[in-house]
Amino acid sequence: MAQIFPEWTNRLPVLVLTSAILFIILVTLGIWYYWSPWYTDVGYAPKQPVPYSHKLHVGELGMDCRYCHIGVEVSPVAMVPPTQTCMNCHVMIKADSPKLAPVRTSWDQKTPIFWVRIHKSPDYVYFDHSAHVNVGVGCESCHGNVAAMEVVEQKKPLSMGWCLGCHRDPAPYLRPRDQVTVMDWQPPPNQAAVGKEIMKKYNIKPPVTCFGCHR
Ligand code: HEC
Ligand code: HEC
Numbered sequence: 152m153a154q155i156f157p158e159w160t161n162r163l164p165v166l167v168l169t170s171a172i173l174f175i176i177l178v179t180l181g182i183w184y185y186w187s188p189w190y191t192d193v194g195y196a197p198k199q200p201v202p203y204s205h206k207l208h209v210g211e212l213g214m215d216c217r218y219c220h221i222g223v224e225v226s227p228v229a230m231v232p233p234t235q236t237c238m239n240c241h242v243m244i245k246a247d248s249p250k251l252a253p254v255r256t257s258w259d260q261k262t263p264i265f266w267v268r269i270h271k272s273p274d275y276v277y278f279d280h281s282a283h284v285n286v287g288v289g290c291e292s293c294h295g296n297v298a299a300m301e302v303v304e305q306k307k308p309l310s311m312g313w314c315l316g317c318h319r320d321p322a323p324y325l326r327p328r329d330q331v332t333v334m335d336w337q338p339p340p341n342q343a344a345v346g347k348e349i350m351k352k353y354n355i356k357p358p359v360t361c362f363g364c365h366r
């Protein structure tokens with residue numbers, strides 16, 4: 152009898168089925184991975200709409216964090232700067248750079264730049280930047296050495312155990328208030344005494360009860 156289909160087609164249904172199963176497994180793994188803490192926590196460094204570099208602006212040009220993150224001493228949120236802040240310099244500096252094209256578009260059309268959020272605590276956690284920065288907890292303790300980052304990356308887990316680790320014994324991390332934005336800070340040899348001194352000065356008692364962070 153003449154064969155209409157070549158013999159390999161007998162295996163076709165099996166092939167289709169296995170590919171379908173493989174496909175489903177891959178999609179499931181993909182979603183599971185991207186929504187899991189492994190992806191969203193330490194090491195998370197998403198691509199931003201503008202190749203803005205902290206390494207250049209802070210590390211090389213020496214800008215202070217508070218020039219852009221103006222909320223950090225006065226409010227719970229540090230805030231990412233509006234386009235105006237960039238244009239203070241970039242109306243003049245590199246005014247034609249293609250890398251700054253999205254900044255100019257945002258400026259001309261009065262639309263915000265959609266920076267991708269990196270550090271994010273769940274809504275049921277209460278966090279306040281000013282409460283930390285104003286008593287001498289440096290940005291670096293929670294964000295790492297940002298002045299060395301071409302692209303910002305999450306360096307600490309921001310988990311409950313991590314927060315509590317410091318709240319139970321903050322003295323090793325405390326520095327004079329005027330040094331909170333200094334990067335690559337090295338504690339002095341007498342840090343134990345300095346830390347205790349700062350704790351006394353501001354009467355520091357970080358919350359360790361549930362209501363302190365879940366209110
Ligand atoms: C010239 C303005 C500017 C200066 C100065 C600056 N930043 Fe930023 N920062 C930005 C912009 C814009 C973003 C959002 C884009 C990005 O993540 O790179 C950002 C993002 C961040 C983020 C991540 C925010 C998130 O979504 O979780 C951290 C943390 C941060 N900055 C810390 C610092 C620290 C610490 C300093 C000082 C050592 C500093 N920045 C100085 C402009 C600035
Ligand atoms: C205090 C002034 C100042 C501010 C404010 C500032 N920048 Fe810059 N920026 C500079 C300087 C200086 C350079 C380096 C120019 C050079 O390489 O000659 C630069 C370079 C850049 C570049 C690289 C351009 C290229 O073609 O290589 C980008 C992108 C950039 N800045 C983005 C931003 C963004 C986004 C903001 C706002 C969050 C910002 N800058 C705020 C001074 C500033």
Ligand code: HEC
Nearest residue numbers: 216220223228229230270271272278283288289290293309
């Ligand atoms: C005690 C730890 C801690 C310190 C100190 C700290 N941060 Fe944060 N930062 C966080 C946490 C936690 C988040 C996420 C907050 C949230 O989701 O509500 C965050 C978020 C941010 C963001 C994202 C936008 C926002 O406002 O939430 C920026 C920008 C930022 N920090 C900059 C800074 C700068 C600049 C400093 C130093 C002047 C600093 N942080 C000091 C823990 C810290």
Ligand code: HEC
Nearest residue numbers: 277278279282292309314317321324354355356357363364
């Ligand atoms: C490196 C040390 C350190 C880390 C990490 C840290 N904290 Fe704190 N926290 C402090 C200190 C110091 C204070 C100030 C306590 C005081 O003034 O009595 C404080 C105060 C607070 C307060 C009280 C604020 C207020 O207004 O009463 C809250 C809430 C808080 N922290 C939440 C958190 C959360 C949530 C995290 C983790 C995402 C965290 N902290 C991580 C050191 C730290």
Ligand code: HEC
Nearest residue numbers: 272273276309310311314315318358359360361363364365
């Ligand atoms: C210093 C701040 C702080 C204190 C004090 C604190 N928590 Fe939390 N808690 C957090 C943070 C931050 C998270 C979010 C962790 C994350 O994103 O992985 C969290 C998450 C949780 C979760 C969700 C856990 C999960 O795996 O999703 C529960 C439940 C919880 N806390 C209960 C408590 C209880 C009960 C207490 C009192 C014994 C307490 N917390 C005290 C900061 C705190």
